[in-house]
Every structure is written in C-alpha cells, then in structure tokens.
Amino acid sequence: EDQVTQSPEALRLQEGESSSLNCSYTVSGLRGLFWYRQDPGKGPEFLFTLYSAGEEKEKERLKATLTKKESFLHITAPKPEDSATYLCAVQAITDSWGKLQFGAGTQVVVTP
Amino acid sequence: DGGITQSPKYLFRKEGQNVTLSCEQNLNHDAMYWYRQDPGQGLRLIYYSQIVNDFQKGDIAEGYSVSREKKESFPLTVTSAQKNPTAFYLCASSTDSGDIQYFGAGTRLSVL
Numbered sequence: 001e002d003q004v005t006q007s008p009e010a011l012r013l014q015e016g017e018s019s020s021l022n023c024s025y026t027v028s029g030l031r032g033l034f035w036y037r038q039d040p041g042k043g044p045e046f047l048f049t050l051y052s053a054g055e056e057k058e059k060e061r062l063k064a065t066l067t068k069k070e071s072f073l074h075i076t077a078p079k080p081e082d083s084a085t086y087l088c089a090v091q092a093i094t095d096s097w098g099k100l101q102f103g104a105g106t107q108v109v110v111t112p
Numbered sequence: 113d114g115g116i117t118q119s120p121k122y123l124f125r126k127e128g129q130n131v132t133l134s135c136e137q138n139l140n141h142d143a144m145y146w147y148r149q150d151p152g153q154g155l156r157l158i159y160y161s162q163i164v165n166d167f168q169k170g171d172i173a174e175g176y177s178v179s180r181e182k183k184e185s186f187p188l189t190v191t192s193a194q195k196n197p198t199a200f201y202l203c204a205s206s207t208d209s210g211d212i213q214y215f216g217a218g219t220r221l222s223v224l
Contacts, residue, residue: 043204102155
C-alpha cells in the first residue's frame with residue numbers, strides 16, 4: 001500500500017535559520033511527487049512537482065529535491081511569511097486517474 | 113480570475129440532515145476531486161470525476177454522494193449516514209487525471 005510519512009510534525013525556526021523537511025514515501029512506481037503549502041483555514045497551494053530521482057526545483061527560499069525513497073524541502077533563510085503547513089503527496093504510476101496520497105504535513109512556524 | 117470556488121465557507125449540520133457543499137471551477141479542467149482533512153491526518157479522497165456524468169468512489173466514500181452534470185460543477189452531499197462529518201472539506205481540479213491538482217479555499221463543516 002502506498003504510504004507517505006512527513007517529518008518532523010512541527011518545526012519552529014528563528015528568522016534566517018535554514019532547515020529541511022522530510023517526506024518519505026513507499027509507492028509502487030512513482031509518477032510524481034507534489035509539494036503544497038497550506039495556510040490555516042485555507043486550501044493547499046501548489047509549490048512543486050518532482051518526477052525522477054535527482055531532480056531539484058527552486059522557488060524563492062524553497063528548494064525541493066527527490067531521491068528514490070524520499071524528498072526534502074529545504075527552506076533557506078526563512079521569513080515569518082514562510083510560516084505554514086507544508087504537505088507532500090505522491091502519485092503512483094498505477095493510478096491513471098490521478099489519485100494523490102498525502103502525508104500529514106509539517107507545520108512550520110518562523111519567528112522574527 | 114480563474115479558480116475554484118467553494119461555498120459556503122462554514123456549514124452546520126443538524127443530526128439526520130443532508131447538506132450539500134458547492135464546488136465550481138472556471139479553469140476548464142476535466143477532472144475534479146473532493147478531499148476530507150482532519151487534524152493530524154493527511155487529505156483523504158472522497159470522490160473524483162474525470163469527465164461529466166462520470167464519477168468514482170475514493171477511499172472514504174461511505175456517507176457521501178456527488179454529481180457531475182456540468183464540467184464546471186462538482187457538488188458534494190454529506191448524508192445523514194455519515195456519522196462523523198465534522199471536518200474541513202476541500203475541492204480540487206486538474207486539466208486531466210495525473211496533472212497538478214489545484215484546490216479551493218475549503219468548507220468547514222460542523223455538527224450542531
């Protein structure tokens with residue numbers, strides 16, 4: 001069965017203190033791995049899609065990387081506005097209709 | 113502005129009552145999805161639809177029903193058979209199955 005585990009569950013950072021979030025996955029053939037950002041009481045906002053091991057994508061202070069078993073979301077010199085819950089989801093090759101299997105998320109709080 | 117509109121933002125259900133959550137998109141997307149989000153858990157798929165007049169059950173469809181009479185609309189009904197309906201409900205859409213899913217702002221359902 002496909003599984004996605006995110007760690008840590010929560011992360012408290014000082015402004016400017018870089019860190020990484022982990023997303024470990026078990027899937028029968030990866031079609032894609034997705035990162036979303038979710039603010040309290042709002043819907044998830046798409047950040048990145050990664051398709052193959054070794055792939056990296058960047059957006060402002062965020063950088064996502066992918067290996068065969070996990071993905072990392074690196075937050076460089078975070079600012080308070082980076083505070084949010086970050087969700088990871090995987091899509092299996094066997095699911096032709098686009099099912100996403102989500103992790104529980106990592107809640108990030110960045111203090112000034 | 114193109115996007116996904118969910119309404120209402122907050123909804124209260126009395127015992128034995130059916131309630132309907134609205135989801136409308138003007139992105140011209142073929143595929144639409146309904147997810148349920150509970151604290152500390154990942155998003156779980158309730159129903160999905162790849163095309164008008166066709167929809168499939170997701171992982172937790174019991175106690176829910178949907179329709180897809182128009183490409184733009186995918187309403188979700190939470191029936192009285194759903195014994196634990198309190199959750200945050202999210203609607204998503206994508207150009208086709210397997211593509212990036214974009215989310216609405218969500219509806220928070222509570223039981224009176």
